[in-house]
Amino acid sequence: MELWGLDLSTRQIENATKFLSDNHYKANLFNAPMEQNPGIPENYFDIVYSIYAIGWTVDIQTTFHLISSYLKKDGIFIFSWDHPFMHCVEANKNTLLFSGSYFEEKPFTFKKNVNPPANGNHLDLDKENGVSLTLYHRRLSDYINALAKAGFAVERVVEETDRKILDSECEFSSRYYSACKAKYFPQSIVFKAQKL
Numbered sequence: 001m002e003l004w005g006l007d008l009s010t011r012q013i014e015n016a017t018k019f020l021s022d023n024h025y026k027a028n029l030f031n032a033p034m035e036q037n038p039g040i041p042e043n044y045f046d047i048v049y050s051i052y053a054i055g056w057t058v059d060i061q062t063t064f065h066l067i068s069s070y071l072k073k074d075g076i077f078i079f080s081w082d083h084p085f086m087h088c089v090e091a092n093k094n095t096l097l098f099s100g101s102y103f104e105e106k107p108f109t110f111k112k113n114v115n116p117p118a119n120g121n122h123l124d125l126d127k128e129n130g131v132s133l134t135l136y137h138r139r140l141s142d143y144i145n146a147l148a149k150a151g152f153a154v155e156r157v158v159e160e161t162d163r164k165i166l167d168s169e170c171e172f173s174s175r176y177y178s179a180c181k182a183k184y185f186p187q188s189i190v191f192k193a194q195k196l
């Protein structure tokens with residue numbers, strides 16, 4: 001089995017290199033943006049997967065075209081990201097509000113903790129110490145249509161909250177990720193697509 005990967009962050013590449021070598025894996029890792037091919041072979045891979053990174057792309061169509069080019073025919077692409085509702089629905093005590101438009105096309109900028117707190121909620125905003133980051137609003141259809149245009153057939157989309165949270169009594173929290181939001185809509189979304 002061969003393992004290849006990329007990340008824009010030098011620190012992430014260093015961490016991954018150490019983790020993989022500590023566990024006796026060899027990998028070809030590139031410190032590069034996903035919107036360019038840094039030297040990854042084409043028509044070569046059975047599976048491409050991305051955990052919580054695709055939403056950062058500044059050009060989803062180019063990124064999906066590149067991923068498609070790396071895969072063999074019938075190869076599988078799996079990725080996860082925040083559910084599109086996460087950018088426009090807010091929890092306010094016991095009420096969920098559409099606080100922004102699902103159709104918003106302009107990117108939004110916010111401040112994010114560079115050193116995540118112990119609770120792991122690194123998307124909780126840190127207006128004083130955070131670094132500025134920009135994200136694009138994307139609808140469910142934006143992902144599906146970009147996949148189709150890049151030559152993929154969507155095989156499965158997962159929008160779920162686990163049973164334990166659905167059955168729990170949740171306490172109100174204004175956190176970005178919270179159980180009381182998750183009881184009403186999925187916080188993440190996972191796509192599985194096949195290259196045609």
Ligand SMILES: C[S@@+](CC[C@H](N)C(=O)[O-])C[C@H]1O[C@@H](n2cnc3c(N)ncnc32)[C@H](O)[C@@H]1O
Nearest residue numbers: 007008009012032033034035051052053056057
């Ligand atoms: C939430 S982290 C997930 C990382 C990894 N998948 C994991 O589970 O630990 C998102 C990653 O996307 C990377 N990233 C953001 N924009 C990128 C881009 N345009 N090209 C490549 N990587 C990018 C960040 O550096 C970060 O490491």
